[in-house]
Amino acid sequence: MQSAVHWALLGLVIERPSYGYELAQRFEHAYAGMLQLSGVSYVYTALDTLQYRSMIEEIPGTRTGRQPKPRYRATSEGVRSYQERLIAQMHEDLRRSRLFARQLAAFAQEPEMALDVIERYGQACLEEAGETPVLASADGGASPASGLASRLVSEERRLALEARLPWIDYARREFKALAAGRMQP
């Protein structure tokens, strides 16, 4: 299953059993600025897929009334797959960072071009820093789960930046040294 939205919906069901429309609303709140739903109907398509793959199941007795709202909960298979997905995603993130560093080295003979890219990269990181919310330990959301999620996301952004900025500084120095070397006769 490749869709990041599907995995995000599975995570929300693991967090708390929900019905379709409620999931759409929770998705909009939880993943604002990270993922986007093409429409509420997409949630129902995703729920069908998750159910077909035995990752979620309908809670018996919730499909009742004139406007039935079947609620879904995660299966053990779903929880295990979600764990594995998170681990795989972490490896993918690390791979992408290495890839960026390797691709930047293509400018070894054109260091000024690399410096332009580094400048933009640094700018993006600094803008991200200005947007990272500062949350006191008790802040972050209406429910304990959303509060924890906000704090984890905020701290991840902050610590990732803390690691990236020294790398940017290092890369800038490397390419500046190369550029200085090129200018010497």
Add this chain to the structure above:
Amino acid sequence: MSLLQLEHVSKCYGRVSERVALRDVSLRMEPGEMVVVWGMRRSGRSTLLRIASGVETPDAGVVRFEGRDLYARHGERLGDGIGYCRRTFASSEGQLVLDHLIIGLLARGLALPQAAGRARAALERVGIGYCAALRPAQLDCAEAVRAAIARALTFAPKLLLIDEPTIGVDLLARDGILTLLRSLAQEGIAILASTGESPSLSGGRALMLSEGELHGGRPRELATVVPLRRSA
């Protein structure tokens, strides 16, 4: 007119092996703005704060505070509009935290009751009113930072400069200090902070110092690509 304006400021140290601390740095700050400058050690971030505070002269360039050249003030006191947070509490300046806040006010001619009242109010403002009767050595790291901020606040600064506000502070206490700085900015005090940690600060402007050069303003346009000449 900006509150603080640095124009093409440069600073070098040493005569034999000259080290460039700041190189052609320009920066503007408005009232209530919060700017965090990130840099590695020896990147020039502390020099930037000292020059912005008026305690150290630049070799070149101009520093203006409220439109006036900071280095043409001929001995005007630092506390007049600019507060520099020192995290050290010299024993010669008093025994208790409250004493450390009062002494500077007394030196400026305030009577003791007024100085004590203002000092207590500053400690309350930063959330450590209960520390007034403690010795500085009894404060934890976060309380010491708050006390340093309180000491600067007693002079009602328009610009607050703080070097490494969260260094050594516990992760969970750190957000409290950042929230305090943000609330001071919301009251109209401009905050210029330096850090070697993450410069994350909601609503603030983050900049980067690298080898004395300031980065993070508007990025320049990508240079025109010239045809690459590579041997096959």
